[in-house]
Amino acid sequence: MAERVALALQGEILEGRFPPGARLGEVALAERFDVSRGPVRTALNQLAETGIVTIVPNSGARVRELGREDARALYEVRAALEAEAARLAAGRADAGAGDMLDKLLGQHADEVSAHPQGAYLQGPGDRDFHMVIARMGGNPIILRYLTRELYPQLSLLRVKHRNVTGRGQAALTEHRRIAEAIACGDAEVAGLLMRRHIRASWEALEAQLGAVTKETPA
Structure with missing residues (x-):
């Protein structure tokens, strides 16, 4: 119950x-x-x-109410865990990994094109690029931390800031580069690109959080 x-x-x-x-x-x-x-x-x-x-x-x-420092801490942990997940995924990628990721990102491209100024929304489970990469990595501890703690908190953060503009095309391009590195089995590049991607996401969110704060009356 x-x-x-x-x-x-x-x-x-x-x-x-x-x-x-x-x-x-x-x-x-x-x-x-x-x-x-x-x-x-x-x-x-x-x-x-x-x-x-x-x-x-x-x-x-x-x-829970997540403040800016909470959000920063979440993204720092996310960068570390997801970079390692991408590195592991590249090491475990089989011959069909590239086609699978390309098909997934093709679906995302259609959705981003339909709402170019909106958030890069992804469906749950096998529709979420980051979740797919985490599962491909094959590390159950990383997957548990991401799915049971980090991702729910990130979702809560998005609820609070649902009007923040998404990065759309930029994030999709970054996803494609990560997918290419994983498909090629280039673990170090995949991990580096994922870390850069998470950092770019945080920088975009942080800038808009600052703008929202300034617009909110005291």
Whole structure:
């Protein structure tokens, strides 16, 4: 029951139904999911472990609010883990890796062309370039950290800043270069390009976060 509640709440939080800072009352949630408070408390603790919920003693649980320094730390860890995942993926790439990645990025290209000024949105699982690379890397510890902690927090960050303009074509070009290095089995180049890609994503987000902050009245 706790797992069911946790999955449902995580989905709603990352869809923006519960905005950052929103209170997650145990009693209301228990009534809503028709369970006792025990499974709800366990579910909230699980979400706190992923980094998308904050539990304050004597105050309760709230959706986590990610500030600029939180975002910076997330991107620093992301750069390290995903660069290593790309390096490992290149070392494990088989003959069909290039075609598979090219097909995926072809689908992304159509979507980016349809919304050139929007965010580079990717579907879940096998539709997400970064998730595909992480799985190709074959390191279960890296994959666990990315999927269970880092990616949910990044999704929460996007919920807070859903109006930030995406990099679109630039990010797609960077993805293609990473894919080419992986398909060629060039591990060092794949890792370097992935690290540069994550850094460029952070720099673009940081610049726009600064602009949003200046526009927000005190």
